[in-house]
Amino acid sequence: FSLVGKIATDDYVGFTFFVGCMAMMAASAFFFLSMNSYDRKWRTSILVSGLITFIAAVHYWYMRDYWAANAESPTFFRYVDWILTVPLMCVEFFLILKVAGAKKALMWKLIILSVIMLVFGYFGEAVDRDNAWLWGLLSGAAYFVIVYEIWLGSAKKLAESAGGAVLSAHKMLCWFVLVGWAIYPVGYMAGTPGWYEGIFGGISMDVIYNIGDAINKIGFGLVVYNLAVTATAKAEA
Amino acid sequence: FSLVGKIATDDYVGFTFFVGCMAMMAASAFFFLSMNSYDRKWRTSILVSGLITFIAAVHYWYMRDYWAANAESPTFFRYVDWILTVPLMCVEFFLILKVAGAKKALMWKLIILSVIMLVFGYFGEAVDRDNAWLWGLLSGAAYFVIVYEIWLGSAKKLAESAGGAVLSAHKMLCWFVLVGWAIYPVGYMAGTPGWYEGIFGGISMDVIYNIGDAINKIGFGLVVYNLAVTATAKAEA
Ligand SMILES: CC1=C(/C=C/C(C)=C/C=C/C(C)=C/C=O)C(C)(C)CCC1
Ligand SMILES: CC1=C(/C=C/C(C)=C/C=C/C(C)=C/C=O)C(C)(C)CCC1
Numbered sequence: 001f002s003l004v005g006k007i008a009t010d011d012y013v014g015f016t017f018f019v020g021c022m023a024m025m026a027a028s029a030f031f032f033l034s035m036n037s038y039d040r041k042w043r044t045s046i047l048v049s050g051l052i053t054f055i056a057a058v059h060y061w062y063m064r065d066y067w068a069a070n071a072e073s074p075t076f077f078r079y080v081d082w083i084l085t086v087p088l089m090c091v092e093f094f095l096i097l098k099v100a101g102a103k104k105a106l107m108w109k110l111i112i113l114s115v116i117m118l119v120f121g122y123f124g125e126a127v128d129r130d131n132a133w134l135w136g137l138l139s140g141a142a143y144f145v146i147v148y149e150i151w152l153g154s155a156k157k158l159a160e161s162a163g164g165a166v167l168s169a170h171k172m173l174c175w176f177v178l179v180g181w182a183i184y185p186v187g188y189m190a191g192t193p194g195w196y197e198g199i200f201g202g203i204s205m206d207v208i209y210n211i212g213d214a215i216n217k218i219g220f221g222l223v224v225y226n227l228a229v230t231a232t233a234k235a236e237a
Numbered sequence: 238f239s240l241v242g243k244i245a246t247d248d249y250v251g252f253t254f255f256v257g258c259m260a261m262m263a264a265s266a267f268f269f270l271s272m273n274s275y276d277r278k279w280r281t282s283i284l285v286s287g288l289i290t291f292i293a294a295v296h297y298w299y300m301r302d303y304w305a306a307n308a309e310s311p312t313f314f315r316y317v318d319w320i321l322t323v324p325l326m327c328v329e330f331f332l333i334l335k336v337a338g339a340k341k342a343l344m345w346k347l348i349i350l351s352v353i354m355l356v357f358g359y360f361g362e363a364v365d366r367d368n369a370w371l372w373g374l375l376s377g378a379a380y381f382v383i384v385y386e387i388w389l390g391s392a393k394k395l396a397e398s399a400g401g402a403v404l405s406a407h408k409m410l411c412w413f414v415l416v417g418w419a420i421y422p423v424g425y426m427a428g429t430p431g432w433y434e435g436i437f438g439g440i441s442m443d444v445i446y447n448i449g450d451a452i453n454k455i456g457f458g459l460v461v462y463n464l465a466v467t468a469t470a471k472a473e474a
Contacts, residue, residue, distance in 0.1 A: 010364065018317045022295060026288045026321065033269055033284055037277055 016210040017067050021060035027053040027218045031225065039235055042228035045095045049221030052085045052092075056217050073191065073206055079122045085217065086118060087111045092224060096169055097155060100162030106154060110146060117142035121184075124192060132192035140185060150174050165234065169227035176220050183212035253447040254304050258297035264290040264455045268462065276472055279465035282332045286458030289322045289329075293454050310428065310443055316359045322454065323355060324348045329461060333406055334392060337399030343391060347383060354379035358421075361429060369429035377422060387411050402471065406464035413457050420449035 031050030035043045059081035066074040094107035117139045124135030149155060151174050159170035189196045191205025200208075245251070268287030272280045296318035303311040331344035354376045361372030386392060388411050396407035426433045428442025437445075 015313070015317065018314075019320060022292055022317065022321055025295065026292055029269070029288060029291060030284060033272065033287075034281065036273070037280055 013204050013206050013210075014064070014067055016207050017060060017064040020210045020214055021057060021064050023214060023218060024053045024057035024060055027221060028057055031221055034225070038228040038232040041099065042224075042231060045092060045224045046221075046228055048088055048092055048095065049224050052088050052217050053221060055084050055088075056081055056213060067206070075122075075126045078209065079118060079126075082118050083115065086114045089216075089220060090114055092220070093150065093155065093170075093173060096166060096173070096224065096227065097158045097162070099166060100158045102155070102158050106149075110149060113142050113146050113149070117146070121188065125188065129192060132188075133194040133196070136185065136188055136192070136194070139188075143181065143185070147178055150177060165227050165230045169223055172223045173220065176216060176223070180212065180216045180219065183208060183215065187212060250441050250443050250447075251301070251304055253444050254297060254301040257447045257451055258294060258301050260451055260455060261290045261294035261297055264458060265294055268458055271462070275465040275469040278336065279461075279468060282329060282461045283458075283465055285325055285329055285332065286461050289325050289454050290458060292321050292325075293318055293450060304443070310362075312359075312363050315446065316355060316363075319355050320352065323351045326453075326457060327351055329457070330387065330392065330407075330410060333403060333410070333461065333464065334395045334399070337395045337403060339392070339395050343386075347386060350379050350383045350386070354383070358425065362425065366429060369425075370431040370433070373422065373425055373429070373431070376425075380418065380422070384415055387414060402464050402467045406460055409460045410457065413453060413460070417449065417453045417456065420445060420452070424449060 028050050031046050031053065035046040035050070038046065059077050062077045063074040063081075066072075066077060090107055090110035093110060094102055094104070097106070120135045120139035120142065124132040124139065128135065155170070159167045162170075186200060187205045187208035190200035190203050190208055265287050268283050268290065272283040272287070275283065296314050299314045300311040303309075303314060327344060327347035330347060331339055331341070334343070357372045357376035357379065361369040361376065365372065392407070396404050399407075423437060424442045424445035427437035427440050427445055
């Protein structure tokens, strides 16, 4: 139990790992336990939201301990988490638009792009830090294609044809990807060497990533949850 | 399992950590497993009650171990717990009054005030103990604004317009905040240096906080639970 003893009261990075871990656990309980109160066609979406926060809860548990023991970035666990949760978010996008007739091809396109984005990011952070700027650029390119796909590509047309609660949930998720996901490249720049060094001077990469995760995983899930609540209420009225 | 062997039979602080941990776990099981027996519109409220005790159960688990290992106040974990559970209690307030037309602005106001209250408290207990009286005063000011908001502000009018079971649940919760939450500043004074030193001489801060948590987290949840039971019975009659 030495671990429990080690957290210093001014270890703000450790603090965000602890708060993040617990918030992910609580969010998972929330999604898992509430899914059956809504229309069956939304249940899988709420369940996937819960899986995303559940996977994150487990990795935050590791990352918390890793941080407490080594006081360095748990890059490995961070990317294990992302490589599972980010594709699941692409599945969420698809599930929401499925009601409007989305094809699986859209889902696979988003999944592949997101895996490319993360693999390049991992190379920059962990394998070839000297060229972190280059890997970040390549990763960022994949990110932009994702943003383009959902904001202006076929996903947009599907959402518009569905209208109503599906359209407004889709819009919210698009904003999450554009603004919420943009938190990650900022963290990356704060934590890797490059011409951009010092711009975000002082702020810890892990704190930035942890804030990003809280917003994107829990917030994203709540948008989906809210869609289920609204659509169920409308169907019953 | 050396931990289990270490608790001395006269370690009353450790005793309250153990009892608190188990009580929170049992309360979580109770709320989670009973939520689906009541009207859907109350389920989220019961679920949130369960999340509050669940989060507390996890932190009591840490605090118990921390206390057993170090025999000192687990300030860090205490505040990680509060920073999550107190805003969730503000969400509860909102959920109950939502049926009466409460706006999200009320919820955010309460959440922000409660975060301010806790951040100041943490500074006094952990960062700048020499000026604990000042941080406590600032924290107490935020606490008073919360009390004012719910007893005399817009929340009161909403509760009155709803009447019936909602009004009486709201009243009970108001009393919890006024009397139940007032236990915490007493614990704070018992555990920090200041002109008030010795007034509560001898009583351990952690015992006071643990009693406060048991009353506020479980009691608060039971009030919400009771509202769901009463309102469901009435709706079915
Ligand atoms: C653009 C970019 C990145 C983007 C990362 C993103 C967008 C991660 C999203 C993670 C999510 C949404 C997790 C939540 O479950 C990296 C890899 C940091 C490398 C630098 C460039
Ligand atoms: C006023 C005041 C405080 C109030 C703390 C409160 C009111 C905590 C409530 C916690 C609850 C309700 C937890 C249950 O989940 C502090 C921070 C001790 C600092 C001293 C002044």
